[in-house]
Amino acid sequence: MTVDTKQDGRTVHIRTYGCQMNVRDSEAIGALLVRHGYRLLAEEAGADVILVNTCSVRGKAEDKALGKLRLVVAAKVMHPGRVVGAVGCMAQRLGNAILKEVKGLDFSVGTHRLSTLPAVIEAVCAGRGPIVDTGDEEPETESLAGHLGGSLSAFVNILLGCDRRCAYCIVPEVRGREWSRPAENVLREVRSLAEQGCREITLLGQSVMSYGRKNPVWEEEAVSPRGFVEPLPRLLEAVSGVPGVRRIRFTSGHPAGCSSELARAMAEIPGVCDHLHLPMQSGSDAILGRMRRGYTADDYRAAVKRLRDAVPSLALTTDIIVGFPGETEADFEATRRLMDEAQFDNAYIFKYSPREGTPAATWKDDVPDAEKMRRNQVLLVDQDRRGAELNQACVGRKVDVLVEGPSLRNKERWAGRSSTNKIVIFDPRETVQAGDIVHVLIERVGPQVMYGTLRGTLNS
Ligand code: SAH
Ligand code: SF4
Ligand code: F3S
Numbered sequence: 001m002t003v004d005t006k007q008d009g010r011t012v013h014i015r016t017y018g019c020q021m022n023v024r025d026s027e028a029i030g031a032l033l034v035r036h037g038y039r040l041l042a043e044e045a046g047a048d049v050i051l052v053n054t055c056s057v058r059g060k061a062e063d064k065a066l067g068k069l070r071l072v073v074a075a076k077v078m079h080p081g082r083v084v085g086a087v088g089c090m091a092q093r094l095g096n097a098i099l100k101e102v103k104g105l106d107f108s109v110g111t112h113r114l115s116t117l118p119a120v121i122e123a124v125c126a127g128r129g130p131i132v133d134t135g136d137e138e139p140e141t142e143s144l145a146g147h148l149g150g151s152l153s154a155f156v157n158i159l160l161g162c163d164r165r166c167a168y169c170i171v172p173e174v175r176g177r178e179w180s181r182p183a184e185n186v187l188r189e190v191r192s193l194a195e196q197g198c199r200e201i202t203l204l205g206q207s208v209m210s211y212g213r214k215n216p217v218w219e220e221e222a223v224s225p226r227g228f229v230e231p232l233p234r235l236l237e238a239v240s241g242v243p244g245v246r247r248i249r250f251t252s253g254h255p256a257g258c259s260s261e262l263a264r265a266m267a268e269i270p271g272v273c274d275h276l277h278l279p280m281q282s283g284s285d286a287i288l289g290r291m292r293r294g295y296t297a298d299d300y301r302a303a304v305k306r307l308r309d310a311v312p313s314l315a316l317t318t319d320i321i322v323g324f325p326g327e328t329e330a331d332f333e334a335t336r337r338l339m340d341e342a343q344f345d346n347a348y349i350f351k352y353s354p355r356e357g358t359p360a361a362t363w364k365d366d367v368p369d370a371e372k373m374r375r376n377q378v379l380l381v382d383q384d385r386r387g388a389e390l391n392q393a394c395v396g397r398k399v400d401v402l403v404e405g406p407s408l409r410n411k412e413r414w415a416g417r418s419s420t421n422k423i424v425i426f427d428p429r430e431t432v433q434a435g436d437i438v439h440v441l442i443e444r445v446g447p448q449v450m451y452g453t454l455r456g457t458l459n460s
Helices: 020-035 059-078 089-101 111-128 171-175 183-195 231-240 260-268 285-291 297-310 329-342 369-392
Strands: 011-016 049-054 083-088 107-109 131-133 153-157 200-204 247-251 275-277 315-322 346-351 398-406 414-418 423-427 437-445 449-459
Touching (some): 020 083, 020 153, 049 089, 089 107, 111 131, 153 183, 183 200, 297 329, 315 369, 369 437
Parallel strands (some): 049 083, 315 346, 423 449
Antiparallel strands (some): 398 414
16 A cells, blocks of 8 residues: 655544444544554644544534534634544535534545545645535545554444435435445455454444345355355354454344344354344334334334344343334333333433434424433333343353453453443453453443453453
8 A cells, every 4th residue: 555654743633423433434534544644642632633523413413523623623723733624424414514613624524535534634734725525426435444453343344324214314314325345345354453453343334234235245156154145144254254353243233134044143153242232213113104214113023032032142232212203102101111022231212303304304393302301211210220130130140251451440350341242340360361252250240340250261
């Protein structure tokens, strides 16, 4: 790869809002800028360039990113020569209008154009700003396949965009059409990560089970040793075969993608974790229908059953929206019941927020904010109890833990994550190292953490 060192010595700080996809984009941008001679700073102080990677998913997310941008722009007076840019979903959504929202912003680059950042920053520094780039060309993914290295676990994009068009959701507008990266490109990225010591790969897509449905991702002659036909199981199998990869996760799920083949893949492929994030959104058929989610409560139940039959130890997490237009008390109670049935280990609960340009935004936002708040609170209390019970049930069991490093609180102990994605703290420390997978006997649990004792190393 040719490296442009014209920017040598310039420093950049990236602040990230939003989902894992934005976290991944920020890392990819960071790696791209490093290849162009920049130095990444963990703090704002001393940065020549500040990038704010923005999220549009709810009004509050946009307010946060805008507030941050205005603060950083205002602070420019104290840092002569500093340039400030917005990137990501809000940059994509607002286009030129972002310059009115944030007076003094130097540039704004949307989700499809991140690969142009080195050139955009250079142009701005040469006095050719402000620049707004939200072009709708196909995103250039391979120059954005870089990683910063040095971590045990990494995100890898496999599916860009989203074609589902749920009635409330702005993501398809800001992330564009669904497009699956060729499996060979994904595997090249995974191999390079594994060679640098990465042990856990999380494959990312907004609706990740749609991988390979819209465009072909496999060479014709590639075969699956376990006889999988669907693209995602085949990819999981191939990633599992990369030397050094110990664990594989993929997110986010959708009930329509929970096929019996995927369930078998989760059960059979070594390293695929016993955890799935499977957004439910609502337990009411009327609401699910209006949300255009493409499934009923029964379909959701069936998906959960298929997965749990194959993987009895599976931990499920979910997203819920409360106060969707027209949500009645009975609809809400249906959500409560389905959450209880599904036995989620964790749930992210959001108050409905109308997003301009989505179908739902044209419907009356008729659940008062106080009622949204109440429903949110009720579900949180339910979930706290449910989560505590599920954690309690782990006491006395042995779990597999990927060792991450010394516990922050007590350096005499280790911290890691279970296959079910829970933080596990254990001792003694002597015999293991970061990157090992070990057996830990769970002895007690807190709301967020499980504690236990080392009972053997699986392998290293
Ligand atoms: N692609 C993911 C979700 C991305 S957005 C998926 O479909 O699984 C993350 C979550 O934000 C969604 O699952 C939903 O619960 C919530 N969300 C999206 N749009 C929202 C809106 N307009 N108001 C409130 N919550 C919303
Ligand atoms: Fe949004 Fe639905 Fe796509 Fe998820 S699946 S990103 S909620 S449109
Ligand atoms: Fe937000 Fe964009 Fe993710 S809108 S949730 S950062 S895809």
